[in-house]
Amino acid sequence: xxxxxxxxxxxxxxxxxxxxxxxVVYGSxxxxxxxxxxxxxxxxxxxxxxxxRVNEEKYAYLQERISDLRYDEESxxxxxxxxxxxxxxxxxxxxxxxxxxxxxxxxxxxxxxxMGVNVKYLWDVGVAGLNRLLYYTEELRKADVIxxxxxxxxSMPTVxxxxxxxxxxxxxxxxGYGANLQGITTMLSMLxxxxxxxxxxxxxxxxxxxxxxxxxxxxxxxxxxxxx
Numbered sequence: 579x580x581x582x583x584x585x586x587x588x589x590x591x592x593x594x595x596x597x598x599x600x601x602v603v604y605g606s607x608x609x610x611x612x613x614x615x616x617x618x619x620x621x622x623x624x625x626x627x628x629x630x631r632v633n634e635e636k637y638a639y640l641q642e643r644i645s646d647l648r649y650d651e652e653s654x655x656x657x658x659x660x661x662x663x664x665x666x667x668x669x670x671x672x673x674x675x676x677x678x679x680x681x682x683x684x685x686x687x688x689x690x691x692x693m694g695v696n697v698k699y700l701w702d703v704g705v706a707g708l709n710r711l712l713y714y715t716e717e718l719r720k721a722d723v724i725x726x727x728x729x730x731x732x733s734m735p736t737v738x739x740x741x742x743x744x745x746x747x748x749x750x751x752x753x754g755y756g757a758n759l760q761g762i763t764t765m766l767s768m769l770x771x772x773x774x775x776x777x778x779x780x781x782x783x784x785x786x787x788x789x790x791x792x793x794x795x796x797x798x799x800x801x802x803x804x805x806x
Contacts, residue, residue, distance in 0.1 A: 606631035610639035626659030653684035672722035675704035675728035685784030729753030732764035739773035739780035
């Protein structure tokens, strides 16, 4: 298996062959200079790169040194180079409970789209106004995978999973008042859901949910599955 040792990182340039997508870079905790070096290796070896959790200061540095950058300020996702081939089959719906959860939901959208997945999204349909979610039930039943992003007590994925036959990937967020415990309460609520078919990611991990959903959709395409 191939990797490129640049001192501060050993860049896994073989991952695209093993997994279908090149290594995604986690930008938080890395300096802009370290990100630049990693991205340049990925561009040379794989033709594209995706970096999550890139703040505006790091983006400004990278923008001056790497051409053709695309950056979404709210989700803090940065991409560069040729996009991954569009997958013909499958639909992922990203559903967000509240507007405060949008940065995490948009991270999921950005990652899944970069991976070539057909993505639709629906914002602000939390259970405090259940009529909003119920209004879109028939539309959501078209999805092959649903990513459900919620904070507070995290009940929206439970309700959603009871309405659809698609697998639901629940993403707990750290949004909420004190007893939310920065997302721990939300995560535990989702883990103990009474609805079947729910998988739960780590807190605020929109990237992880999108990656998992994209692997499912990629497998569907590989096996030649059918989509209504």
